[in-house]
Amino acid sequence: MKMVFRWFGEGNDTVSLDQIRQIPGVEGIVWALHDVPAGEEWPMDKILAVKTAADQAGLHLDVVESVNIHEDIKLGLPSRDKYISNYIKTMEKLAQVGVKVICYNFMPIFDWLRTDLYKEMEDGSTALFYEASKIENIEPMELVRKINENSTLTMPGWEPERLQYLTGLFEAYKDVTEEDMWENARYFLQEIIPAAERLGIRMAIHPDDPPWPIFGLPKIIINQDNVRRYLNLYDSPANSVTLCSGSLGANPDNDIIGMIHEFSDRIPFAHIRNVKVYENGDFIETSHRSQDGSVDIAGVVEAYHDIGFEGYARPDHGRHLWGEKCRPGYGLYDRALGIMYLWGVWDSLQRRANA
Numbered sequence: 001m002k003m004v005f006r007w008f009g010e011g012n013d014t015v016s017l018d019q020i021r022q023i024p025g026v027e028g029i030v031w032a033l034h035d036v037p038a039g040e041e042w043p044m045d046k047i048l049a050v051k052t053a054a055d056q057a058g059l060h061l062d063v064v065e066s067v068n069i070h071e072d073i074k075l076g077l078p079s080r081d082k083y084i085s086n087y088i089k090t091m092e093k094l095a096q097v098g099v100k101v102i103c104y105n106f107m108p109i110f111d112w113l114r115t116d117l118y119k120e121m122e123d124g125s126t127a128l129f130y131e132a133s134k135i136e137n138i139e140p141m142e143l144v145r146k147i148n149e150n151s152t153l154t155m156p157g158w159e160p161e162r163l164q165y166l167t168g169l170f171e172a173y174k175d176v177t178e179e180d181m182w183e184n185a186r187y188f189l190q191e192i193i194p195a196a197e198r199l200g201i202r203m204a205i206h207p208d209d210p211p212w213p214i215f216g217l218p219k220i221i222i223n224q225d226n227v228r229r230y231l232n233l234y235d236s237p238a239n240s241v242t243l244c245s246g247s248l249g250a251n252p253d254n255d256i257i258g259m260i261h262e263f264s265d266r267i268p269f270a271h272i273r274n275v276k277v278y279e280n281g282d283f284i285e286t287s288h289r290s291q292d293g294s295v296d297i298a299g300v301v302e303a304y305h306d307i308g309f310e311g312y313a314r315p316d317h318g319r320h321l322w323g324e325k326c327r328p329g330y331g332l333y334d335r336a337l338g339i340m341y342l343w344g345v346w347d348s349l350q351r352r353a354n355a
């Protein structure tokens, strides 16, 4: 297991590379050019600037999260070919600086979705929270405002520039069914996977978060059957999955450990985090510890150990602790604690295996 840590870039993160390199066992950053709109080719000089910064900190930049897909690709519009061609040009540049895995998602309009970014927990910390009944009554634009309030940093998936066209986007998705999304995904994969194979890059789809339809928008990467179907759309190691225990774990029917075993050779990148799911469908992001949430994180790490996982892993969202002012879900403290939990489980399994 190669431990990596998400970093949003110079001036766009409250956590520094100097801090990241002090977390035990972290060898690389998970990065992206967050100021480049989806569909545009990434400029080489900006890519190289990240490389220089990472090199100086002794961290690699093998994993990119995300190269976002233009909405026209997901909608299957004729203009998609231009955006796919830009996508491949970006992949080529990323390969030049040694990138091995590109995480992306196929969610309509919104990326991840929560109703509260700083929900207070019993111990006084705060965390990302999803309140099912609130979603039924909120206007999407209101949610965009809520997610972006109090933040001077980019909120991936919630860019106000893009979402100002929200009404038009919803209109565009009005008649798009789940089967259309599958067909549009297949078209996309058919174009990019041969390029990925040629470049030695593994494309790793991120599951939908949360894993069910919202605001009537179709969702496809939501459970084990659908991940299998996606991987079968193009049967190649380059078509793979970012297995996110938190996104999929928001639906208690999802058997994360079963998925790790079934998709073992198609998981180059693991997102590991816990989530506590309530009877009414609400969920909150907790510490990584198994006892604190609904996902058995120790069991998840054990499953990765069982399959001889050699891919990249990162702690996913953490709570906001000790008064830290940070991006929602992306503070330093709880993610660093999470890493030590993951290593604790991993190392003790390793010791036993070596005994």
Ligand code: DNO
Binding pocket: 065, 066, 103, 104, 105, 111, 112, 156, 157, 206, 317, 329
């Ligand atoms: C949220 C993240 C997602 C993820 C994308 C991957 O914090 O887990 O935004 O990066 O869905 O494309």
